[in-house]
Amino acid sequence: MKYIALISLLIVVVSAQADVNRQTIVWDNQTDMPAGWPEGNPYNILYAMSCQAKPALDHTGLPHQHGDVAQVIVDGGNGIQDPPNPDGSPGGDDSLAFGSFNMIVLLGLDGLEDLKGRTGQFYSRKYFAPLTPNRAYYLRLWEGDNPATAPYYQDTVEYVTSDDHGGVMIRLSSGYPHEIDWTFGPSNPRPTPVKSDKESEQKK
Numbered sequence: 001m002k003y004i005a006l007i008s009l010l011i012v013v014v015s016a017q018a019d020v021n022r023q024t025i026v027w028d029n030q031t032d033m034p035a036g037w038p039e040g041n042p043y044n045i046l047y048a049m050s051c052q053a054k055p056a057l058d059h060t061g062l063p064h065q066h067g068d069v070a071q072v073i074v075d076g077g078n079g080i081q082d083p084p085n086p087d088g089s090p091g092g093d094d095s096l097a098f099g100s101f102n103m104i105v106l107l108g109l110d111g112l113e114d115l116k117g118r119t120g121q122f123y124s125r126k127y128f129a130p131l132t133p134n135r136a137y138y139l140r141l142w143e144g145d146n147p148a149t150a151p152y153y154q155d156t157v158e159y160v161t162s163d164d165h166g167g168v169m170i171r172l173s174s175g176y177p178h179e180i181d182w183t184f185g186p187s188n189p190r191p192t193p194v195k196s197d198k199e200s201e202q203k204k
Helices: 002-023 197-203
Strands: 047-051 069-074 103-105 136-142 152-160 178-184
Touching: 136 178
Parallel strands: 047 178
Antiparallel strands: 069 103, 069 136, 136 152, 152 178
């Protein structure tokens, strides 16, 4: 019985850590990792994330404002870009990437932190190194500086690297450092919370 209790406790601890990892935000300019967050490059994978060739446009058709943010999202295994939750977190079986960063601030390509710019372009300020193997990734760009409040978002529809190109998400390869140039699709309004039957009755 003691062994069963110990195993159960370990499962709970591991599950709790997994939940923390799914929600923990790590910025592309962050130097101090969250407490307990692994560091290093265990799978010899390095990718710079960017949007250069085709600037991302917002729902009005204008290039994205500097200061808007993009999430690096890992697919849960169904091969689908699941819509976000009403709070802006990845929905379905998807989650924020578990790696050297999972959030990028759009700041153009000249390296200056000019939040008044509007270029729809960005590059990550460090390489992305995943901390889990054999996963597929995509980006979600929000029209605002906070996914919890931004009114619209765009998901990636295409990627290009020096030796590969494809659709909405990519599986990362080990070896020499790569750069991904992402293209984003049309704007989507953020989901609204589903009202419970009780809330609907109270409004009647």
